[in-house]
Amino acid sequence: MNSSTSAASFTRRASMVLRSRPFLTFATVLLVWAVASVMRPGFGAFGHLRYLVELASVIGLVAAGQTFVVIAGGIDLSIAAIVTVSAVSLPLLSIDADPTGLTAILATLVMTTFIGLGNGLGVAYLRVHPMIMTLAMATFLQGLLIIIAGGSAISSQNPLVAWLGNARPAGIPAGVFVWLGVSALVLLIMHATPLGTRIYAIGANPLASRLSGVPLQATTTVVYAISGFTAGLAGVLLLGMNGQGYVGIGDPYLLASIAAVVLGGTSILGGLGTYAGTMPGALLLVTITALITVVNASAGWRSILFGSLVLILLLLSGREKVRR
């Protein structure tokens, strides 16, 4: 009796997992990989797939903060600028006293976290609309970057950054380890701490949250600070992979971060979703990019194809249900 009810509950849970958005998105990724490897031998080679996951790790990191922000009912349009700030200012922060380069990385991350904090304070306390606040922040940062870096690329001499971008302990890129570590932390905060619950609550219904005693402004601020931190980390990784930072290096990651969040099933209206969906969402995005590269079209057509495919995938995976 008892075993049959627990079996029934197991089947129910299993079917819930199988029908969940994170799982479906992940299944789509595997399906595309399988089909593409059959059509194009070489696509499915370990080295190629490893390369895709490595690329996805940067998107995944940027999208981690974006997932928090979107679940909390906002949006962060300054992400691309923060990635660039991180990748451009880190090489400038060469600190001779620290040969490992760790101090420079930490200083960069503190700085980008503070940029995010600025976004959060503007949204929460000055009540600037998130789009306006983060867009204004992005424009401000871009201006600052042009003054500091000008048009030239700046090479990084930081050994730890180079290691993060190029090392492959146990055959797996260091960046992927960073991504997995951050993902574990993000999922923990989201689903296993009161802070996570508060973030979902303010996204679903800010008024009811406030009347329930949820610290609305503090929670909003924290969310944007997290986004600044993860975007900064993504910038560090990107710098390591590229070897040099330049103005505009972060630009592709704005649309990518939002697309990964939404492809993963997180509601753009806030309150519902999970980073577990954003992760395969990021993988799906780099996979699409790789497929388009295979098609061998001009840069203009590649961009058009990419935009269209993202749109089609979103339409297929179910639009927002109309909310009451």
Next chain:
Amino acid sequence: MATDAPYLAARGVSKSFFGNPVLRDVSIELYPGRIHALLGENGAGKSTLINLLSGAMPADRGTIEIDGNPVPRMSPAAAQAAGIAVVQQELSVTGSLSIAENIGLGSYPRRFGIIDYTELSARAGAAASLVGLHEPLSMPVGNLPLGRRQMVEIAKALYRKPRVLILDEPTSSLSASEARILTELLQKLKGEGVAILFISHRLPEVMALCQHVTILKDGVRTADRSIAGIDADGLVRLMVGRDPGDLFPHWTTARSRAKAIVIKGFSSGLIREADLEIKTGEVLGIGGLAGQGQEDLLLGLYGATPAETSAAEVNGNAGLPRSVSQANAMGIAYVPADRKREGLHISHPIITNLLLPGFARAAALRLRNRIKEGEIAKGLAAHFAIKGDLDRPAQALSGGNQQKVALAKWMPHQPQVLLLNDPTRGVDVETKREIYIMLRQFASDGKAVVLLSSDTPELVHLCDRVVVIREGRIVSELQRADLSEQAIVAAAVGAEPTVTAA
């Protein structure tokens, strides 16, 4: 005059919302050259009746007649064609448009397909001067104070040269001189043969202006008569007279001398200079017509809207809470009236709704204990008889059960003061009874319960004491022995109560 067919009439109309009957078999006839009053308590069905008459919603049963002819499909367009104009209680003016544009909205004069602004300002100007609006017609309505916007709304109705004019509480936001202009205007329109339906809670005004009255109570017509030969007291009796039945528990007071909350010179929102003491172990009722500032009193005490006092004490702490978190820490909990918008996260599981106040005050990064959470939630659900799987979203619950969730979620934190904003609105009778029993139980457990209610019988039968608020001020305080629906409604509408020996 009486031999003519009524311009507009409803015959035996009924209307339900989600299975709750709001109007039952109600008839009303609007004759030309007569000002007809429609009276009733909050929620008696007045606004619904207006919506049926103006075609804003269809009746479930019964017919609407124009000039004695039944209209099979009443619609706003049909109403407009028949010259029926409605001045809604909730303003429908658009702040960013000018006075003239608002007045003419929907029927702008056109020339070669574009709006003829010369013609518009001439016609809108005529309507505006009728109501004493002398502001420049090009001024955006958003720049006007509330009372003037109301006049724009009335001018908008007059612009269409109506045969039937329906006014839903038009004077509630008007100053005395604006109200006088309106009164004179209505007399004039009456002389011109317009049929007028006038809804107001101000009985002296109704007595002075109207010739005929229809009274609704719980969606049923209780009177349809000439206003001659009835006084304000008689009207109040017709509005409230009802049998409370055994919906309410029997109780004895548990009020102690200890004060849970003391405020002096308290102002918040509409509330001005209120002095109030709330004792532990009592249910304090807050009555009054809708929107007189009752909610501002609760929200101000809860730290959710800014409030000022000359002196305040809450559960032994000096001063009012400045935020909801502080209020919670001081032992105050608030249950909002609008469950879907303010009380619950309807897209989230019932269990997270039940536990949210706990999450709100827990250390941000301490790991959650799902097993313990499940036990707490199950305990609450059992105690409040919330049935079913707690992992379902809260929107799966009925209104009554949603209300129980909104109440239950505070219980793990042992609040000493419960501020309840219309906790039984839209709740079925059975759940109402359960909630009533709980409220009295809270009081006998030594909590202070503040019950804001639009349901007057609740105030009479559950409260140790009721304060009535009118226009932001506490105008009356009634002890249990003096409580009656008549006394509360009389205080709410500002009619002098006739003192009778109990």
